[in-house]
Structures are given as structure tokens and as C-alpha cells.
Amino acid sequence: MVDGAAACWLIASARQGMRIAVAIACVGFSAGGVTAAYTADVELGRYLSSECMTCHGAAKAGSTIPNIFGLSEMHFAEVIRAYRAKALPNPVMQSIASRLNDDDIAALAAFFATVKK
Secondary structure (H helix, E strand, O other), X not given: OXXXXXXXXXXXXXXXXXXXEEEXXXXXXXXXXXXXXXXXXXHHHHHHOHHHHHHHOOOOOOXXXXXXXXXXXXXXXXXXXXXXXXXXXXXXXXXXXXXXXXXXXXXXXXXXXXXXX
């Protein structure tokens, strides 16, 4: 392969009978070494967000249900992983988070970082 050339792979996943592109990983080759970038699939996040919208979409100002729209990807992912690990106390969120893998969490984080309520 020639220096400076890039190879990209589309990683596909079957989720509930649908083929959904989960991520595009691009690996760039340069004289200085190899760099990699990972992009979460916002469309997968949109698809998975319907369960989140049930409560968070209907939450009013002053509600105990937090606004998750526009949160940074890192913060969103940290909180969901904490619920999944049962480090944060909320049985409903622990149950929901326990069904999510790291790619699902990254996709949801990417989606909610880009949308406003």
C-alpha cells in the first residue's frame, strides 16, 4: 500500500432482523505511522432511541427525568455505562442499560449529542 492511502471498512450488523451499518472505521497510513478513527452510527442511535423517548421525550422542566438531548457523547456514554454496571441507583435505567452493548451506547450517545428536544 502507498503512504498516505486510506482503507475504509463498512462494518455491518444485523439487529432485530434489519441490516444496519454500525460504524465506519477508517485507517489512514502515513509516513509517521497508522492512525484510526471510529465513528458511531447516528442512525442506529435514532433507531434505538425510541425506548429513551418514552420517558425523556415527555419530561417537563423541573422533572426528575433528566434532559439527555444535546449531552456530550462522552458524558452520555459514561452515565449509561454506570447504570449498566449498577454504579448508579435507578432500577429502570439499570434494566435498560443492561441490554445495551458498547456499540449501542456509542450510537445512542452520538444521536443524543446531535438532537435537541
